[in-house]
Amino acid sequence: MSVTNGDGVIHGPGSTRHLGVTGLYSDGVQRNITAQALGTLYSSSNDGIATVTTAGVVTGRAPGIATIVVRNADVTTSISVTVLEAPVANCLQVRLNDYNLFVLEDYKQGIDVGGRIAAGGSIFLKDFRVGWKLPDTDTDNILVAGINLNLNNGTVWGDARYGGQLIPQGTLSIQRGSASRGTPVDFAARGAALRTLSTRLAALPVQGTTTVESWGGILLRGTHPKVNVFWVEAESFTNATLLSVEAPVNSLAIINVRGTSARFSNFGHVFSGGIDESGILFNFPQATSLTAFDYGFYGTVLAPNAHVSFNAGSWVGGMYARSLAGNAVGHINRLRDTDICQ
Numbered sequence: 001m002s003v004t005n006g007d008g009v010i011h012g013p014g015s016t017r018h019l020g021v022t023g024l025y026s027d028g029v030q031r032n033i034t035a036q037a038l039g040t041l042y043s044s045s046n047d048g049i050a051t052v053t054t055a056g057v058v059t060g061r062a063p064g065i066a067t068i069v070v071r072n073a074d075v076t077t078s079i080s081v082t083v084l085e086a087p088v089a090n091c092l093q094v095r096l097n098d099y100n101l102f103v104l105e106d107y108k109q110g111i112d113v114g115g116r117i118a119a120g121g122s123i124f125l126k127d128f129r130v131g132w133k134l135p136d137t138d139t140d141n142i143l144v145a146g147i148n149l150n151l152n153n154g155t156v157w158g159d160a161r162y163g164g165q166l167i168p169q170g171t172l173s174i175q176r177g178s179a180s181r182g183t184p185v186d187f188a189a190r191g192a193a194l195r196t197l198s199t200r201l202a203a204l205p206v207q208g209t210t211t212v213e214s215w216g217g218i219l220l221r222g223t224h225p226k227v228n229v230f231w232v233e234a235e236s237f238t239n240a241t242l243l244s245v246e247a248p249v250n251s252l253a254i255i256n257v258r259g260t261s262a263r264f265s266n267f268g269h270v271f272s273g274g275i276d277e278s279g280i281l282f283n284f285p286q287a288t289s290l291t292a293f294d295y296g297f298y299g300t301v302l303a304p305n306a307h308v309s310f311n312a313g314s315w316v317g318g319m320y321a322r323s324l325a326g327n328a329v330g331h332i333n334r335l336r337d338t339d340i341c342q
Helices: 187-201
Strands: 002-004 016-018 019-024 030-032 040-044 050-052 057-062 066-073 073-081 090-092 101-103 106-114 115-118 123-130 143-145 149-157 161-162 166-175 180-183 209-212 219-221 227-233 242-246 252-258 263-267 268-271 280-283 289-294 296-298 302-311 313-314 318-323 330-331 338-341
Touching: 002 073, 019 066, 040 050, 050 066, 057 073, 057 338, 090 187, 101 106, 115 123, 123 143, 149 330, 161 166, 166 180, 187 252, 187 302, 209 227, 219 227, 219 313, 252 338, 268 296
Parallel strands: 101 115, 101 318, 106 123, 106 318, 106 330, 115 143, 123 149, 143 161, 149 166, 161 180, 219 242, 227 252, 242 268, 252 280, 263 289, 280 302, 289 302, 296 313, 302 318, 313 330
Antiparallel strands: 002 019, 016 057, 019 030, 040 066, 050 057, 066 073, 090 338, 209 219
16 A cells, blocks of 8 residues: 655645555555545544545644554555645645536536536536545535536436526436535636646746657656656647656656647557656646547646537546536546645
8 A cells, every 4th residue: 555645745734735545456456545435544643733634635734743644454554744834935836636627617518527526607417427436425516516507317426506507407316415506616716726827837947858759759758756847839739649758656747738729639648657647737828729539638637718628538637627518528536736846
C-alpha cells in the first residue's frame, strides 16, 4: 500500500492536501483504495497540527509536524507532514479535484459522469448516470445546476440541486439523496478563480522539453521531481497520432496549449517515468473553442473560457470549462494537489 500526493509540506494553517492511496493486489494490479468505502482509514498523531478526514483530506491547523497514519485491513503505512507558519506568498495552489465536471454555463447532451457535476447554467441529461462511482457516504451536491435541471431517464446517486426548475421526463431515480431548490455553488467566484489559475499556470517558466515529430508524435519529457511545464501549439494536436509524457512519479505535468481553438481526435497516450493521469493537467488559457471526437483525455482539463464540444469519447480526471455539449463519458481520477512555490 502506498500514499500519493503526500509530499510532506503544507503551506500554512488552513491549507489542504488530498491524499491518494493505492494497493497492490495478489493479481499484480494496483488499485485506487483512497475511499473509506474500500476499507481505508485515516488518523492523525496530532489534530492540533493537522487533521485528516475520512476521505483523506489533510488540513493544516498550526505550525508543526504530525504523522498521518493510513490503514486498510492489516496493512498500515504513514507519512509525515510539516505545516509551515503561513502560506508562502508566491505559492500557486493547484486544487482541481472536487468535480468530475464543472462548467460555468450549460451542460448539454450529457449521459454518464461518475463523479460530481456542477453547471452555472442549465443541465440537460438523457439516459444518464451521475455520481455512481462515488462512495456511498459521499452524497452532498452531486448534481448542481445554477438554472434548470432537465433530466430524462436516468439516475443520480446523491443530492441534486437547482436554482430554477427541476424538469423531469421519463423515469428519474435519485438514490442516496433528494432533489431540492438551491444554489450551493458561487459560480461567479469560482469562474474568476479558475481563470486566474489558468493565467498563472500559463505564466510559469518552461520546465521540460517538447518535441513535435513529423509523423504526428508529441513527445513531452520532464525530469523535475515535482512540477514540469510544457507549451504545445494547439494546431499540433490536429494531426497528432500520439501524446507521450515522460515525468517522475508523483510529479505534475502542466501542458499549456497555445491557441484560441483546439481539436483532439483519435490518438493515444503513453505515460512513462512514473507519472500517470493523476499528474496530468491540460491548460487552455487562450482557448474559446475546444472540440474532441473519438478521443480520451487522460488527465484534468482546465479551459475556463472555452465552449467544449466532446462526443464519442471520455475524460479520466476533471473537466473545468465554460460549457460542455456532447455525450463524452466522465471517469473519476483526481488530479494530485500541488503547491508551486517560486
